[in-house]
Amino acid sequence: MVSNTTNIVLVGFMGAGKSTIGKALAKRLSMDFWDSDSRIEEVAGTSIPDIFRTHGEKYFRRLEYRVLCDLINLQGVVISTGGGAVTNGTLLDNLLSKGLVIHLEASKETILQRLKGTNNRPMLDHGDLEVRIDELYRARYPEYSKAHYTVKTDGKEVESIVEEIVALIDDRIGLK
Numbered sequence: 070m071v072s073n074t075t076n077i078v079l080v081g082f083m084g085a086g087k088s089t090i091g092k093a094l095a096k097r098l099s100m101d102f103w104d105s106d107s108r109i110e111e112v113a114g115t116s117i118p119d120i121f122r123t124h125g126e127k128y129f130r131r132l133e134y135r136v137l138c139d140l141i142n143l144q145g146v147v148i149s150t151g152g153g154a155v156t157n158g159t160l161l162d163n164l165l166s167k168g169l170v171i172h173l174e175a176s177k178e179t180i181l182q183r184l185k186g187t188n189n190r191p192m193l194d195h196g197d198l199e200v201r202i203d204e205l206y207r208a209r210y211p212e213y214s215k216a217h218y219t220v221k222t223d224g225k226e227v228e229s230i231v232e233e234i235v236a237l238i239d240d241r242i243g244l245k
């Protein structure tokens with residue numbers, strides 16, 4: 070069982086399953102779970118689409134930066150991040166230095182299937198969905214690949230992804 074103070078940070082593209090897996094992983098490891106997007110909405114007192122609509126992306130990124138810098142200073146928690154957190158200034162470096170960062174990788178095809186019909190992701194509001202995903206995926210992939218580990222999620226059940234992550238953590242931190 071994980072019992073020390075290491076934070077587990079999940080990064081990855083929109084639709085990769087960070088929140089679902091984060092929640093299940095936290096439960097499996099008896100750790101607290103924090104979702105940065107939910108925390109941002111709490112702090113702002115409104116929804117993410119509304120933050121983008123009213124204040125724009127820059128403002129959202131500032132909130133995201135602040136919220137994640139606070140969360141990473143907690144101890145022994147699982148944190149799921151928003152898909153763009155890795156491109157938010159020095160945030161990724163901070164997460165990498167204070168947590169164990171795991172990239173949940175999903176193929177572009179899987180992401181497209183999952184995000185079709187989505188209407189709560191302002192970064193995908195403009196233009197053709199497939200082109201937009203491709204554009205963001207290419208720009209972000211080099212950042213995601215800086216994670217300590219990458220776990221492929223295509224076609225896998227939540228349980229098996231969670232067990233894969235648990236094995237990586239045990240390997241890395243030896244916390245059994």
Ligand code: S3P
Nearest residue numbers: 082083084151152153190191192
């Ligand atoms: C964003 C991803 C979203 C949310 C915001 C911006 C992005 O989180 O943080 O809409 O830039 O990729 P999810 O990855 O949980 O959808």
